[in-house]
Amino acid sequence: MEERINRFVYDVPTKIYFGEGQIEQLAGIIGEYGSRVLLVYGGGSIKRSGIYDKVMELLRNEQIDVWELSGVEPNPRLATVCRGVEICREHGIEVVLPIGGGSTIDCAKGVAAGFYHQGSPWDLVEDSSLIQQALPIVAVLTLAATGSEMDGDAVISNPDTCDKMEMNSKLLYPRASILDPAYTYSVPSYQTACGTADIMSHVMEIYLAGKGGNEVQDRFMEGLLSTCVKYGPIACREPENYEARANLMWASSWAINGFISCGVNSCWPLHAMEHQLSAYYDVTHGHGLAVLIPVWMEYVLNDETVERFALYGTKVFGIPDTKDSYEIAGLAIQKTREVFLEMGLSLTMKDLGIATDEFYEDMAIKAADGLEDGVVPLTKEDVIRIYRKAETSS
Ligand code: NZQ
Ligand code: ZN
Numbered sequence: 001m002e003e004r005i006n007r008f009v010y011d012v013p014t015k016i017y018f019g020e021g022q023i024e025q026l027a028g029i030i031g032e033y034g035s036r037v038l039l040v041y042g043g044g045s046i047k048r049s050g051i052y053d054k055v056m057e058l059l060r061n062e063q064i065d066v067w068e069l070s071g072v073e074p075n076p077r078l079a080t081v082c083r084g085v086e087i088c089r090e091h092g093i094e095v096v097l098p099i100g101g102g103s104t105i106d107c108a109k110g111v112a113a114g115f116y117h118q119g120s121p122w123d124l125v126e127d128s129s130l131i132q133q134a135l136p137i138v139a140v141l142t143l144a145a146t147g148s149e150m151d152g153d154a155v156i157s158n159p160d161t162c163d164k165m166e167m168n169s170k171l172l173y174p175r176a177s178i179l180d181p182a183y184t185y186s187v188p189s190y191q192t193a194c195g196t197a198d199i200m201s202h203v204m205e206i207y208l209a210g211k212g213g214n215e216v217q218d219r220f221m222e223g224l225l226s227t228c229v230k231y232g233p234i235a236c237r238e239p240e241n242y243e244a245r246a247n248l249m250w251a252s253s254w255a256i257n258g259f260i261s262c263g264v265n266s267c268w269p270l271h272a273m274e275h276q277l278s279a280y281y282d283v284t285h286g287h288g289l290a291v292l293i294p295v296w297m298e299y300v301l302n303d304e305t306v307e308r309f310a311l312y313g314t315k316v317f318g319i320p321d322t323k324d325s326y327e328i329a330g331l332a333i334q335k336t337r338e339v340f341l342e343m344g345l346s347l348t349m350k351d352l353g354i355a356t357d358e359f360y361e362d363m364a365i366k367a368a369d370g371l372e373d374g375v376v377p378l379t380k381e382d383v384i385r386i387y388r389k390a391e392t393s394s
Helices: 022-031 051-061 076-091 102-114 120-126 191-209 215-237 242-255 269-281 286-301 304-315 325-342 360-368 380-389
Strands: 015-018 036-040 065-069 093-098 138-141 155-160 163-168 176-179
Touching: 015 022, 015 242, 022 051, 022 093, 022 138, 022 176, 036 076, 036 102, 051 093, 065 076, 065 102, 076 102, 076 155, 076 380, 093 102, 102 120, 102 138, 102 155, 102 163, 120 155, 120 163, 155 269, 163 269, 176 242, 191 215, 191 242, 191 269, 191 286, 191 325, 215 242, 215 304, 269 286, 269 360, 269 380, 286 325, 286 380, 304 325, 360 380
Parallel strands: 015 176, 036 065, 036 093, 093 138, 138 176
Antiparallel strands: 155 163
């Protein structure tokens, strides 16, 4: 049965500066919010690529003062967020400027909100309603993946408790994001593949939960998925292919900026299960998703979901719709696997560095919390079965 589009308010406050050379706008954008900046970055890719030097020159020329929070980890940690909050308080920071991938931008969001909170920033992860104020964020994206450049989410890891959870607030949308596809030329093939899998998963979480009746977003999502299937492998093979990088970058933002999910209910089962892999084993988010996606698809394929999966197969992979729906769905799952493999992602738990099941029980308890409302409800036992199937699936 088709679903009605539920009520929604669509309001994305992030201004996007897209294309080569847009970095020249940076000082002007920052100047709208202040002149004391916290530059947030990761392990040094922005220094190797030259973005760091360019940004420092641009900001210096406009008398903008810069303090730095460097070394943000992939799967950013609470301790790093806390370090950033301290720097902001000590130096009266007015604007937070993350330059990097999702981890760097998420960490910056944690800092921006943590600045105004008297307790631990982890309180904000546990209860986002506590976020009443945040420093303005201006982001420069260097990796097409998470969509953090145009959403209000920040996923933070707490290694002490093996928790990886998100805070979410309207106040955490970057005020502006600079998206220069050439900045992603230096992204290694592995991270490009993981990023593409992540973008695809963001769309699948919504698309495969849908039941029709929402043509605008359905056709748009098929376009996003086709874009990833086409350009992900190209970007892995040809890192400096502007067309591929640009399409992936723009797809990254639109996959999770709130548009495709307008009026759709989804409990995001893939992310719920993957975040536990990252929390317990520190795996790369997109790789964890690539391992889980085909296994989960097979697990939830039933009479309720088969038509949706078949639609995915015909629209995204061009499988003729004259075949039986289950056959189309099966082929679609196989083709999804092949895209990941073509990009060089191997698809078992072992390939993620997970060689033991000792934490499955704990992980599944956390993951299954909220999955009873999915299009196919999943229990703790279901999640454990999916993890087990992912041990051998390839
Ligand atoms: O740290 P540096 O040196 O910058 O290197 C990074 C890092 O090692 C490197 N990299 C980034 N841009 C590069 C580059 N290397 C060369 N050239 C460049 N231009 O790539 C590595 C991974 O970076 P990271 O930021 O961790 O990747 P990603 O963008 O995939 O972010 C992953 C994090 O975002 C969260 C994930 O859970 C994970 O913690 N997510 C955030 C979401 C959100 N805010 O909405 C939604 C997502 O579903 C996701 O959960
Ligand atoms: Zn994701």
